[in-house]
Amino acid sequence: MMENDIFKALADPTRRMIFEKLASGSMNASSLRDGVEISQPAMSQHLAILCNAKLVRQERSGRFVNYEVDPDGLAMIANWLAKYRAYWPARIDALKDLLKDMDQ
């Protein structure tokens, strides 16, 4: 199932870090390793899992592979979260900011 892939993908802190890095701009696998203590195969495996979860997508560019955030995965999480909107505390500031940003 897709939902399961997403949550399993995000359950690993290294993958969330990779995802966060990609959110600041698309990058190839080597650039993602810069400043991070992680082996090349480990990075490759994490990226495969993120891609499979539709959180990240890839695009080949010569011998490089460019990775970027895939909105599909985020939309799935938003959908999941929406099911429980009745429980969201209305006063959460971050949430208000989110609304302001999106309601344009």
Next chain:
Amino acid sequence: MMENDIFKALADPTRRMIFEKLASGSMNASSLRDGVEISQPAMSQHLAILCNAKLVRQERSGRFVNYEVDPDGLAMIANWLAKYRAYWPARIDALKDLLKDMDQ
């Protein structure tokens, strides 16, 4: 870390099912087992993990323990998701519904 606890808690399909069940109304541990093929210790362990992640909270009531959705955990996910709002596709219907519901 709290964020890690939440995503790890949600990575298990059984726990997401338990959470979904609780979202439809607070329940004690025995009621949560109704119609679900899960042992009593397994349920207890899952609930402990969900509580630790602030996704669920408990309240003792005699010899029963009542479990309910904890908004704190959901707010944390909303916060996490908000960091990537730039990537949310604006046209997702569920998202629009969500916005409409919340912008009141």
Next chain:
DNA sequence: CCAATACATAAGCATACACTTATGTGATTC
């Protein structure tokens, strides 16, 4: 071509995780 680069895949290993059975703990009921 052939060496080097960028990345993927395979296989093995240590740890984490979700389950099991067994037992403990606190509250209720007879």
Next chain:
DNA sequence: GAATCACATAAGTGTATGCTTATGTATTGG
């Protein structure tokens, strides 16, 4: 107050997961 009920905890076990080293596969540059 002894038995029972609702739940928690302990200990053990099989499997999943994330890493490692080694090798494979495109692509590019000299």
